[in-house]
Amino acid sequence: MQGVARLFITTAILFALAGMALGLHMAISGDHGQHPTHAHIMLAGWVSLALMGLFYHHFPALNLSVMARVQFWVTALSAVLMCVSLIFLYGGNPAVEPGAAIGSIGFLLGMLLFAYNVLGTIWRT
Numbered sequence: 001m002q003g004v005a006r007l008f009i010t011t012a013i014l015f016a017l018a019g020m021a022l023g024l025h026m027a028i029s030g031d032h033g034q035h036p037t038h039a040h041i042m043l044a045g046w047v048s049l050a051l052m053g054l055f056y057h058h059f060p061a062l063n064l065s066v067m068a069r070v071q072f073w074v075t076a077l078s079a080v081l082m083c084v085s086l087i088f089l090y091g092g093n094p095a096v097e098p099g100a101a102i103g104s105i106g107f108l109l110g111m112l113l114f115a116y117n118v119l120g121t122i123w124r125t
């Protein structure tokens with residue numbers, strides 16, 4: 001595997017490990033206050049990024065393109081910002097809300113770029 005597919009899958013695995021560690025922490029402590037954070041780390045971080053990586057792996061030309069690289073960095077950095085902000089937000093720090101907002105909007109932008117890359121490819125091939 002190469003290109004952004006490898007970057008996506010590697011990043012997704014890091015999210016999975018972090019999210020499951022948080023899940024275990026919640027389960028052991030009995031405090032489920034971070035469950036929205038855990039849900040987004042697992043589903044936005046692990047599942048969504050892994051799906052994107054698998055998609056790119058199937059389209060080698062797109063996988064090595066500049067647009068795919070741009071889409072990776074926008075999506076991955078936004079996911080990190082969103083999830084880290086959520087940890088603080090659900091930990092009782094409303095001051096980080098702008099971080100969550102910027103991360104969320106960035107994640108949406110990443111999905112729009114993914115739509116542009118994917119739809120441009122699957123409707124042409």
Ligand code: HEM
Nearest residue numbers: 020021022023024025026027032035038039042043046047
């Ligand atoms: C080490 C493995 C995991 C542990 C210990 C764990 C633990 C937890 C705990 C304690 C909750 C809160 C439950 C509640 O308060 O209702 C939760 C919720 C959740 N988990 Fe996990 N989890 C794990 C893996 C996963 C995985 C692999 C996924 C998805 C790929 C996932 C997705 C979710 C989602 C979406 C919720 C929120 C569900 C809801 O809205 O009620 N978790 N998890």
Ligand code: HEM
Nearest residue numbers: 035036037039040043044045047048082103104105107108
């Ligand atoms: C633009 C990015 C996103 C924003 C702003 C957002 C926002 C939210 C909000 C405000 C909630 C309610 C949290 C609460 O219960 O207090 C929520 C819940 C949830 N979201 Fe998202 N979300 C985003 C992306 C996603 C994505 C990409 C997924 C899955 C692939 C997802 C899956 C879920 C799930 C499963 C829940 C229920 C978890 C729970 O019970 O807390 N979200 N989201």
